[in-house]
Every structure is written in C-alpha cells, then in structure tokens.
Amino acid sequence: MKVLLVDDEEDVREIARLSLGRVGGMDVCEVASGREALAAAAREKPDFILLDMMMPEMDGPATLHALHANPETTAIPVVFLTAKALPSEIERLRQLGAVGIITKPFDPMTLAGEVRRLLGK
C-alpha cells in the first residue's frame, strides 16, 4: 500500500513515516506542502493521502479541493491529520470530502491500523 504524506513539519513527517512505513509496512512518500502534494499525487498515484490541515500558503482543505478538481487525483482517498480536535471542526472536514480525520498527537504504534480502518481495508 502506497501513501503520500503531506505535512510542513519535518519532525512530524519523520514520526509518521516511521509509523506508517516501519510499523505499518506501507510504502511512504512525503512532501512538505500542498503544492508539492498535487504534483506528487499525480505522479506517484498513492493509494491514499495523509494530509495535514494547517499548512502555510495552501492548507489542507485547499489542497483537497485541488486534488478533487484534478481528474487524475480526484479518486484518491484523503485522510486529514489535525491538531484541532473540536467536534465541530471534525464534522466540517468530513463534509469537505475526507474519508477520515486523525487527530494529533497520534499514537505511532496504531496510526497505520487506524488509517486502514478508515479506508475500510
């Protein structure tokens, strides 16, 4: 299973890479911004994208919108990663078309399993 990891925080990216890759056995490629994510998604054709909410310039929802706008990437499921754990916020993101939301801080030992559960795989 191939995952595209999008987060502007390098430390978070590293923890997530280890969680998904070493613990979860996934094929992980990572980028640090929404803009990079659009290109990477089209190029790499990942099975899903783990997309951080709060990023400079192009944030999570904007990136999701752009991904959906592109026929090449529109079908790729997106799971949001967010530090805002408010129930209202979670509901808003779900309505944007995300298949799931994972709140920070996440448990690196269960992250991959959680994602699989959200994707139904």
Next chain:
Amino acid sequence: MTASQEPRPGHAPAPHPPDEAERLRALQSLSILDTPPEEGYDELIALASFICGVPIAFIGLMDHDRLWFKARRGLAAAESPRDLAFCGYTILQSDIFVVADTNADPRFAGNPFVTGEPHIRFYAGVPLRTPAGHNVGTLCVVDTKPRQLSTQQREALIILARQAAALLEMRRLLSDLRRSAAAERQTATRLAAIYDAATEVAIIAMAPDGIVTTFNSGAEQMLGYSTPSLVDRESALIFFDPKDLQERNDALSSVFGRTFHGLDAILEYARQGTYDHREWTLRHRDGHTCVVDMVVTAMHDGRGGISGFVAVAKDVTDQKRAEEARRESEEWFAMLSEASPVGIFRTDVHGQCQYTNPRWQEITGLTLEQSLGTGWTNAIHHDDREDVFARRNESIRRGEDYEMEFRFVRPDGELALVRSRTHPVMDARNQITGFVGIVEDITVARQAEEKVRASEQRVRAILENMLGGLITIDPNSVITSVNPAAERMFGYTAEELVGRSLATLVPDSVGDKNAYLQAARPKSLGHITEWQGQRKNGEVFPFGLSMFAFPTPRGVELAGDLRDLSETRAAEQAKKEFISTVSHELRTPLTSIRGSLRLLSSGVMGPLDPEVRRMVDIAERNSTRLLALISDILDVERLEGARMAMQIGDASLDSIFRRAAESVAAFAQQEKVEIRMAPTTELVRADEFRLTQVLLNLLSNAIKFSPAGAVVDVEARAKEAFVEVRVTDRGRGIPPDGRQAIFERFQQIDASDSKTRGGAGLGLAISKAIVEQHGGSIGVDSEEGRGSSFWFLVPRVLKKQ
C-alpha cells in the same frame, strides 16, 4: 270779646273743678259741641225763662276754654270765654248757684258782662250732671236787673236742669247704640269676608243640636259638600267616623261619670265653657279622610244660654305627612350617621360644635361630650389651627364649601391626618347659621401613598441608572416601557419604542419575527438565554435575556432584563481563537515528542537499556500529562463560555455507570481498588457523553485517593425531580476548608496530588460546569481520615406510572 282779659277789681274767674279731665272726657263722649240747636233743649230754656220771668236763659256746655250754648234765649253770642262765664262757679257745686245782684258781689261786679253788654245784674244756674257725677254744663236764667227767685222757681229750675241732663244722657246712649250697631255691621261683614277668605280653614257653625248653620268655602273644599245642601239640614255627625266619636265619648264618660252620645264627643267641653282642641279624622263626601286640627267653642246668646257652636278645623294631613317624612329622614340620618365610615360633624357659625358621630369620635379619640362646644378645637394640631379657622372664616365670607387637610392629635398623642369637606348651612335669608361636614382619616392612606411614591422613586432611580437594559411589554408584545440602558443598547429613544411592537427590535435575519418572539418567552422566563437584536442603525448583536412576568391592573406584563453581549462575544471569540491557536501550537510539537517516545518505548527503534527505558517512560508519562492538561484547558474554556454543545436527551443512568466503569477498569485494577456499583433503573435528562465524563472524573479521583484493596461505591437514588449520584471512597477525606475550593479551577488539596494523575486539577471544575449546565448541582460530603462522598444531582425523567 277776647279770650283773655286782665284780672281787674270786681272780677274773679272760677277755678277748675277737681274732676276737670274726666269732666271734659264725659263732655266729649256726648258729641254735642257745635251741633245745631235741638227742639228739646230749646223748649227747656223757654220754660225756664217763662217760669222765672227773665229775658235771658240758656243751656251751656263747659268746654276747656269756652262755654258753648246748646240752646239760648236773649243772647246773641254762640259762646262765651270760660273765664268770663258765671257758670264756672255753677259747675263747682251740685245744686243751684244764684247771684241776686252782680253789683253786690265782688266776684262779678267788674265782669265785662256786668259792666257792659248784656249788663247782667242777676244770675241763677244749675249744673247738668251726668250719671257718673261730672258737671258738663249748666241751665241758667239771667236778668238785667237784680231779683230774687221763689222756692218754686228754684225747684223748677233744678227739675229743668235734671231734664236737660237726662236729654244729654239719652243722647249719649243713642250715640253709643248707633256706634255699636255700626261696629256690629262692620264685624259681620268682616267675618263674612274672613269666612270666605279662609279657604284653608273649615269653619262650621252648628245649632245646639248639631245642625250645621254656617259652612264656609274652606269647609266646602275640605269636605266636598256644598253649603246649600247642608245648612239647616244636616247634622255635623256626617263628617265623623262613628267609631272615633264612640271612642271619644267613652273617654269623656270615664272622666265625667255620665254617658255621652254622638256629637257630645266634640261639644261637651264647649258646653262646659272651655273649648275642645284636638285632632280628628274627618270624612270627605267622596269617602277619603283627612286629619284636621279642630277647635270647638260655644256661642252664647247673651242671656247665659248657648246659641250654638263653632268648629274651626285646619287640614293637617300634609303637615302630618311632612312630619312623618321629617321624622323618618331624621331616623335615616341618625342611622346613617351612626354607621358612617366617615366622621360627621355640625357646628354653629361660631364654630361651636353641636354634633359629632361615632366615627368622628373614633378618629379624634374624643368622646361626644369632649367634642361639643369648642372642645373639638383642642384636638386640632397646634400648627393647623390657624389654617382651619382661616378657611372657615373665608367660607363665611364667600358662602362656599371648602375642603382641606389637617391633623388631629388624639389624647394618646397619635396623629390623625384627615381630609375634611365642610358645607355652610344657610337660613332662608342666605345667612350662614352653621356648618356641617365630614372628615376622613387618611393617615394610613397617606402613609401608603408615600410608601408607594418612595418605592416608585426607588424603582425609577434603579431603572434609570442600572447598566442592564430593561424593557417591559404587554401580553401583545407591545412595548410599555424602556429604560435608558435599553435606549442606549438599541439606539432608539423610549418615545420611539413605547407603543410599538417588540418585533421592532428583532433582526430581519431571524425570519418569522413573531415566531422568534414566541420562542423567546418560555425559554427566557427565569433563565438567561441568548438572542439576536437589531439596533436602530441596523447592526445585529447578541444579547442575554432573562424575562419575568408581573401582574398589572391591565394584565400580566413581561419584563426583559437585557445585557448587550456583543463585546463579551468579541472578547470570547478572541480568547477562543487564542486558546485554539495555542493548543494547536502545543499539540504539534507534542506530536513529535510523544511519537518519538512511543516509537522508542515500543522497541521499534531497537531494544533499550533499562535505565534509558525508565527515562523514556518518565518523558512519555509527562507528555501524556501535558496533553491532558491541554485538553482540559480547552474543555474548561468551552464550558465557561456556556457554549459546550449539549445533546440533552433521556439517558439510562445504568448505561452511563457501565461505560464509566469500563473506562476506569484498567486504572482500578492497577491501583487494586474495587468498584462496586448499585444497579439503577433511573432515567435522566442529560447529555450522555458529558455525564459519563463527570462520572469518569469522580471515579478516577476516587480510585486515585483510595488505599489499595479499598472499595469505591457508586449508587443512585431519586430525589424528587432529581437523581442523586454518589461516588464514595475510603480515602483520607477532604478538610472542611477545601470542600468548596476543589471545585474551582487548578485546585488540588495537596500539590503532590498532581503527580499521580495526568490532571491539572481541572476535572472537578469541568464536572461542576457540566452538571450546572444540566440545571443540577455538585458537592462533596467528607470526613477526614474516613473518606469522601462526591455527589451530583441531575434532572430525573419521571416515569409514567
């Protein structure tokens, strides 16, 4: 001849007789002076002159300054001055006065009638004496030469004089007779006129047998009979009720010891020479009756007999009725006055009190006796007296009613404030004869008024100066008042709002304004809830509203207490954003820290040296605490803003118990604490998730503070409209001064407590906020060294029986 002559030698006028005044009156009563000659008198002097053989004879009447001749012979003059008349001497004595030779008598020798015409030398006169003994005149014979009278001549003269006196007496009687006849005629005419004029009075004359002889027009009117049909025909009996007569006759019988019949009843006293005066009921011809005041007297025939009776009757029916009415009205007044709730008084024009009623006495504390005369003025407050008298004097001047307020001081020293209304009483000539009036005690009313006024002023001051807006509306949502704070809040003046619908203040954005208002009412009665308002400038803003209903004479009105929340909301928003940002900013690095530590502790990164592992555990545990702290801060912030979304529904308390127990099971096991739950079937009105959070909190605390092997009890029981949930531990308890503080934020009993659980001391503050949002309450009972029992109350769902 002149009236007055100088006294001269040989002339002495006679003195007046001692009865001169009576004598003159007797003469006047004869009405004879200056009347024409009469045959009877002329014949007498003709006889006298013939008998005595003298040329001159006369009958003279001695007036107060002259001698007037009723009959004369041989004399030219009709009268002579009194002081020259010989007759002055004659009337001083009772029989004949003779001067045989005037020249030989010093009283007369110088008399002008002797020395001049008619040259009297002889005089003889006899007084004319009335039956009462007054000498009113003389019969005289005179000669121009001295002479003597024979005895026969003297006696003849005396007889002639007596005849003349008899003629005079006859004349007097005739004249009296004539006068009294005229008077009688006059009286009769006058009486007839009076009879006819006396239409108000019935005059009925009766013959001794009671047959009517006179029936005046007043009687015709009163009794309905005509005079011709009655007079000399009918008996007065027909006017009376036989029963009345019988009663009266019986009464007379018992007085006089004889039997009386018929008209005796009205005539008996008149027969006895007095009169009978009493009320009778007479019958009119048409059958109706009238009450009369009747006097009956007897008429006498002058020979000691009774020629008839006269009854004079006055109709007093109306008078009777008026009397009855007056008596009744007086009784009425007395009754009313005695029972009157206002004081009533009457004074004369000088202020002398003549009457006070019981209420007046009650108000002033005076007795009736104390109030009379000037007594009442003593009760007037010293400072008010002048005013009271001044107003009365003004009323006397103007003749007008007046109203005033003044104070009485009761004997016990208490003041009575009264309002009086005084009315001058006038007589028929519009003169004020006194005053009547009423007084009302308005002490209590005035005090109440003042209290109301003070309360009004207080309320007004509060309303005008309070910071909160206050708007009142009537049942139709029409604004009835707006205070200045509400004016400022909405930007309208009170004048612009009062009378308009409350919808004016509701923004268009809410859609159906009336539905919005309808919804606000039940939600805000007794609670503070948040609503949207629109200012005059169109700005929409949030405000907190608490309503209460209050009754007014026009119906139940509603008052809304309003707080402008726009600034609060802005501040809250800023705070929320700040906290949200901070927590996010904290979570991001925490993600890396915890992720790293977790990966290390899990062994994914390779096996760890035990000492390293212990350090990693410490770091991991504290990162967990830090995370919990951040979560708590967010929770508290949300709760305090009272905006934590609650999903209230009917929730099973048992399922809440079980879910909480599951969550703490691992922790309990680790701490070796047994959780014992009493089964419950209660349902509560609650947000299940939040209430579980509360119970979880209390259980965590209980486990945390329980010694190993101890039991924590959880139980629920119904308390009226609430369910009480208790979590009881056997820990060390909480000192009394800490029992309140632990529900405050960041409070723990002992700073060392914070090490055990990853809490910031916010758990109980959050629990309190949640429970209170449910309309419940939370608290703790504790005994130091024995444990604590935390409880909370939440609304209970009342099961249908």
